[in-house]
Amino acid sequence: MQNIPFDDLTVGMEAETTRLCRADDLYVFANASGNLNPMHLPKADGDGDGVPESIAPSMWVGSLISGVLGCQLPGPGTLYHRQSLRFVGRAQAGDMLTVKVRLIAKGADRKVTFETWVERADGSRIVDGEAEVIAPQRPVRFDAADVPGLTVQYHRHFDRLLELAEPLPAIPTAVVAPEKPDALGGAMLAARHTLIDPILIGHPDRIAEAAEAEDIDISSCRIVEARDHRLAAQAAVRMVLDKQAGAIMKGHLHTDILLGEVIKREGGLRRGGRRISHVFVLDVPGLDHLLMVTDAAINIAPDLRTKADIVQNAIDLALTLGVEQPKAGILSAVETVNPAIQSTLDAAILSKMADRGQISGGLVDGPLAMDNAVDLGAAATKGITSLVAGRADILVAPNMETGNMLAKELTFLAQARAGGVVMGAKCPIILTSRSDDEQSRLASCAIAALNAAGGVA
Structure with a gap:
């Protein structure tokens, strides 16, 4: 970002930005401001009419003006002196908003005045007002790449x-x-x-x-x-x-x-000769799909035949949950076959078994390390060409200890929510823990219900 110092500002200058109002924005503002008014929460019914309002807080809409002033015109180094706002409409999650400012006066002590307004995609204004700011004295350039991002949990x-x-x-x-x-x-x-x-x-x-x-x-x-x-x-x-x-x-x-x-x-x-196995189904904040981890609860040190059943059980479950082509990443410490590491040999064989139709319904690839199983950038860095690497829906652990630690780390450090069932039997088996919250218990039952019904229609 590059600013415009006070001496270079001229009356009539304009700047604008466009911003989609997302449900996540409403949650972030609620947490940052402490305003938990249900009228402004995406799933809450604030007025008792049976329909969630999901109205963007007016002060959140107004705050978008500061983004234009602080980032574009005058830009980095700007400080607010005063702001007036008149709210003439409402925004809701899903609305595309355009925020505009126009310089209308320059005064003493580097104070400059802007006309400010926010409008919907159809051009109707929802906020107008006037801002007076102290413009920067000298040129400043700022790289915003290092500003931390946020994940809504x-x-x-x-x-x-x-x-x-x-x-x-x-x-x-x-x-x-x-x-x-x-x-x-x-x-x-x-x-x-x-x-x-x-x-x-x-x-x-x-x-x-x-x-x-x-x-x-x-x-x-x-x-x-x-x-x-x-x-x-x-x-x-x-x-x-x-x-x-x-x-x-x-x-x-x-x-x-x-x-x-x-x-x-x-x-x-x-069910036939298949081994049973447990599949954790995890909802990880920031991840755009469900993530499954298996086996983390039953098979302590599975051999190759058992691992094949574990993979098939997880693919079968993923299909019933609506995953069109489940992608199973077979985990190890490295992504190349090493005869000294048994899990890499098993992973390579499981991948070939899937190629030959001995494991069906999904894509299987391995060995993959954790990073290149779930991150496309990591997979590209390692030069891995695969439809699974960086996109895995299912993470197949080499043994129970690894799977259990992985699922617990995601739950307690990444704020994932975990449900799951035992697969491979004649019916789904719901295993719950005393540490599970209500949503996790409900999710486990929903997973079992969808599986028993034969999947998502």
């Missing part, structure tokens, strides 16, 4: 999953041992959103105590008595086999007890 991808899943019929779900408030509360929350129709399996007295502790009404729920956790898991599996349930949801019991019943060769829910 909201989770639009999960919102979309909920929108897609809520119209579906509630999936009958065997909830195993919902004997603590958090376990019961997650299931009932999903029921209120019509994602699942919970069948509560466990010790009736403990379920009742959990309901009383959280003031949850379970009078409409079917309760199946099972006073032992293993018996409860067995009952859930039988209900799926008998077509009474279309999904299983973990409550307050050890995961290995539940999955031990699922993977039994006789009377379990194994």
Whole structure:
């Protein structure tokens, strides 16, 4: 940016800029100003008419004028003296706004006066006024490239999953041992959103105590008595086999007890010879698509055959969530095959298996390091030519520890929200954690509902 010093300014000079009012702008202004008026929040109904208003705050619109004065005319080095504003219209998220200033007077002490206004794309004004600023004395050039950017921490991808899943019929779900408030509360929350129709399996007295502790009404729920956790898991599996349930949801019991019943060769829910695996589905702020991480919860040190099943399970899930051509990046520490690093050998073989149709429904490439799996610039720097590199929807970890750390890092350091299910069985299995918030629990149930229904229409 280059300024125009006071001595070079002449009456009649003009400058303008065009700015799209985005929903993100409204969130940023709300946080920066402390003005949380729901009239100005994209999804809130501020006046009770049942429709979100999403009106841009007038002071945000007015602030756009300072951007023209501070960046263009007079530009860097300018300081405000006063500003008058008259609001004659409203802007909403999605409106294209043009901000204009015109120099109308020069005064003492480098003070200059501008006519200022903001108009919509149709030319109608929504703000007009007058600004007096102190113009810079000498030329100044400023490179704005180093100004930090902002990422709005909201989770639009999960919102979309909920929108897609809520119209579906509630999936009958065997909830195993919902004997603590958090376990019961997650299931009932999903029921209120019509994602699942919970069948509560466990010790009736403990379920009742959990309901009383959280003031949850379970009078409409079917309760199946099972006073032992293993018996409860067995009952859930039988209900799926008998077509009474279309999904299983973990409550307050050890995961290995539940999955031990699922993977039994006789009377379990194994689907052919495929191994089951867990898929984390993450909504990462700033990322324009869902990101999946697998396997981070079940297979500790998977061999090649198991990894092939893990990849196929993740691709199958991605397809049901509306990803047209899932791209799976097989992770390692490096992006070249190194015989000393087993994960690079496995990755290369998995890629070739996909080429030969042994893994189907998506694109598979590896080995890829984390950076060139998710960042096009990093992939280009390494000279990687691939339809997956820099664009991966699915990150396949070399082992459970790596996958678990990756998912937790994204959740706790990048503010991602995580849901997920166990795939490879005859029905989706919802594993929730006590640390999951409500949105994550709902997302896991929405993922299971979409998967059980066969995917996004």
